[in-house]
Each structure stands twice: as C-alpha cells, then as structure tokens.
Amino acid sequence: MTRPDLQSGRGAAGPDALPSTPDLDVDLLDAPPQVAGTLVRGVATGLGRPGASGSLPARRVVLPGVEQDVERLAGFCAVTGGVLADTLATTWVHVLTFPLQVRLMASRDFPFPMMGMVHVANEMTLHRPVRVGETLTLSSWAEALAPHRKGSTVDLVGEARVGEDVVWSGRSTYLVRGARPQGAVPADREPDAAAGDTGQPGGAPQVEEGTGVTGPGPQLGVWRLPADLGRSYARVAGDVNPIHLSALSAKALGFPRAIAHGMWTHARALAAVQDRLPQAYTVSAQFLKPVLLPSTVVLRGAMSRRGGELCVTSRDGSKEHLSMQVTALP
Incomplete structure (x- = not known):
C-alpha cells in the first residue's frame, strides 16, 4: 500500500520506524516480494515504457520487521565462502534489499523495461556491524537517472535501519543501452560497462578478450567455479535470472553459457578477506567482464x-x- 502521509517517517520509533526521504511516498510492505514472480511480471510489462524520457517512481518501498532466516543465511555463507558469525556480511544485506529493487523495476511506472538492464557497479557502506539478532527495516528507491555514452544509468538505492539508525546503505548502478535523457551529456562518473553483470534478463554484453590485467597486489586465492554455481547462489540469494541458471537459458539470451552472478563474485571476494575487513567501511565494486561457468578465476589484492x-x-x-575498493570509515 502507498502511504504518502508517512513519506517523512517522522514520529516513528523502534524497529518499524520508517526512514525519511523528502518528496517520496512510502510503499509499505508486509512481506518480502517474491523475486521470481516479480521478474516475470516485469518482463511481461516491459514493452511500451517511456525510457530515458520518463521519470523514476516517486516512492520508496519499505519492509519493516525483518528478522534473519539463519538457515538461509548459513546457506549463503556456504555458497560464498564466508563464515557464519553473529554479524551479517555486507553482501547479505544487499541480498535482503534486492527484492525491493526488483519490485521497483518491475512496476509499470518504472521508465525502463527490465529486459536489458545491466548491473555495472555497486557501492555499499556498513556503518557499523549488524547483529544477526537485530530486527531491520529495509527500504529501496530509484534515483540519479543519468546519461551514459551507451544510453542511460539509473541507481537503485537500498537502506537498512535498526530503529532510527542507518546501519547499512547500498547503491546498485544499472546501465540501460539506448536513448539518453533529452539534452543530457554523458557524466564523468559513467561506468564503462563493456561487459558488466547483467542484473536482469536479456541485454547480453559481449564476452571480450582482456588486455593483460594483472590486478592489484599478490594472488590471494584460486577458485574453480562449477557449472551449477548460478543455481546454487540463486537458491540462497533469490536472484533467479535465467542467464545464471543453465547454459541453455543463457544461450537463449545471448551468452555462450551460463555466467556467475556478479554479486556472488563480490560476496566471494569479501568473504576471502573477512577477517581483515574494517569494522565499518565502504566498498565500491565495478563489474567488468562476465565470468562464464564453469571456469577458474583468481583473487588478487591486499586488505x-x-x-x-x-x-x-x-x-x-x-x-x-x-x-573492488574498500575504505574504512573514520
């Protein structure tokens, strides 16, 4: 339900407190959206949208009272190489907010069809460690429609609160190939997105050869990724995009075989240095070339x-x- 009277969230307290964002209505949910069904509806209603000439939904999707499914959390840790602890991985909180993003992108007033949106960058800030037993209020909204030399980018923003305190915030940048906002000039912050992580069905990027990248710092790990990795991650993360699930479904959308979820790669990299991460930090990631399954990849760097x-x-x-770049908060 949409609650314009609650758009500021003022006067709310406790775990159900509504976050404040000026000029946005609140779409208050009583249960997490089902990603698979929402994806299907989003693709089905994708045609005839206004594209870059339209405006973003003027509302924020809010889900209060979120408690952890520890069994599912343990499965996420197992798939991404993390250790189940009494605090939540930054990437797990993204998983919790992802269904809210999908709800926004699948709505009829979202200007772009979900088919062809490419997840090119992600930024998350862990403001302080989040305990497994804490009750969260999650929210998501769309902003920052901007020109890109290949079309437009749009940010899907997420937030997690405990009471009135923001404990986690995230920003997923999607590229939509095609028309730019009228009269706009491509921004300096644009991601290259030659072959970013395709966040939604369709829009397969080219799988190109690289240019001899060696990466920052020493080799930290070598991972052999099985062909069914996409299905394993989808079971715990809920992202059932067909480009990740099988070679057959990926080929139908332009890939030579299934690709790993970009956010799996993100989560696996952070899990590998879990014991060296700052207590509170910002992590910025750029999704470059897709990881075809099966394959072997290498983690390099220092933390x-x-x-x-x-x-x-x-x-x-x-x-x-x-x-990926990680910066400790003061």
Whole structure:
C-alpha cells in the first residue's frame, strides 16, 4: 500500500520506524516480494515504457520487521565462502534489499523495461556491524537517472535501519543501452560497462578478450567455479535470472553459457578477506567482464583494517571480471 502521509517517517520509533526521504511516498510492505514472480511480471510489462524520457517512481518501498532466516543465511555463507558469525556480511544485506529493487523495476511506472538492464557497479557502506539478532527495516528507491555514452544509468538505492539508525546503505548502478535523457551529456562518473553483470534478463554484453590485467597486489586465492554455481547462489540469494541458471537459458539470451552472478563474485571476494575487513567501511565494486561457468578465476589484492583493493581475474590474468575498493570509515 502507498502511504504518502508517512513519506517523512517522522514520529516513528523502534524497529518499524520508517526512514525519511523528502518528496517520496512510502510503499509499505508486509512481506518480502517474491523475486521470481516479480521478474516475470516485469518482463511481461516491459514493452511500451517511456525510457530515458520518463521519470523514476516517486516512492520508496519499505519492509519493516525483518528478522534473519539463519538457515538461509548459513546457506549463503556456504555458497560464498564466508563464515557464519553473529554479524551479517555486507553482501547479505544487499541480498535482503534486492527484492525491493526488483519490485521497483518491475512496476509499470518504472521508465525502463527490465529486459536489458545491466548491473555495472555497486557501492555499499556498513556503518557499523549488524547483529544477526537485530530486527531491520529495509527500504529501496530509484534515483540519479543519468546519461551514459551507451544510453542511460539509473541507481537503485537500498537502506537498512535498526530503529532510527542507518546501519547499512547500498547503491546498485544499472546501465540501460539506448536513448539518453533529452539534452543530457554523458557524466564523468559513467561506468564503462563493456561487459558488466547483467542484473536482469536479456541485454547480453559481449564476452571480450582482456588486455593483460594483472590486478592489484599478490594472488590471494584460486577458485574453480562449477557449472551449477548460478543455481546454487540463486537458491540462497533469490536472484533467479535465467542467464545464471543453465547454459541453455543463457544461450537463449545471448551468452555462450551460463555466467556467475556478479554479486556472488563480490560476496566471494569479501568473504576471502573477512577477517581483515574494517569494522565499518565502504566498498565500491565495478563489474567488468562476465565470468562464464564453469571456469577458474583468481583473487588478487591486499586488505587491512584500513581498507584495500581487490580484483578477480581469469586464471591467466588476461581478463578482469571485478574490481573492488574498500575504505574504512573514520
């Protein structure tokens, strides 16, 4: 239900407190959206949208009272190489907010069809450690429609609160190839997105050869990724995009075979340095070339309590799949 009277969230307290964003209505949910059904509806209603000439939904999707499914959380840790602890991985909180993003992108007033949207960058800030037993209020909204030399980008923003305190915030940048906002000039911040992570069905990027990337710092790990990795991650993360699930469904959407979820690669990289991450930090990631399944990839970089840089490359270092920067908060 849409609650314009609650758009500021003022006067709310406790775990159900509504976050405040000026000029946005609140779409208050009583249960998480089902991603699979929402994806289908989004693709089905994708035609005839206004594209870059339209406006973004003027509302924020809010889901209060979120408690952890520890069994599902344990499955996420197992698939991404993390250790189940009494605090939540930054990437797990993204997983919790992802269904709210999908609800926005599938809505009829979202200007772009979900078919062809490419997840090219992600930024998350862990403001303080989030305990497994804490009750969260999650929210998501769309903003920052901007020109890109290949079309337009739009940000899907997420937030997690405990009571009135923001404990996690995230921003997923999607590229939509095609028309730019009228009269706009491409922004300096644009991601390259030659072959970003396709966040929604369709819009297959080219799978190109790299340019001899070696990555920052020493080799930290070598991972052999099985053909069914996409299905394993989808079971715990809920992202059932067909480009990740099988070679057959990926080929139908323009890929030679299934590709790993970009956010799996992101989560796996952070999990590998879990014991060296700062207590509170910002992590910025750029999704570059897709990881075809099965394959072998290498993690390179360095991490300390002050932050660091990581990248995931092909085994021979010729292709860079993910670039990541971690900065400790003061």
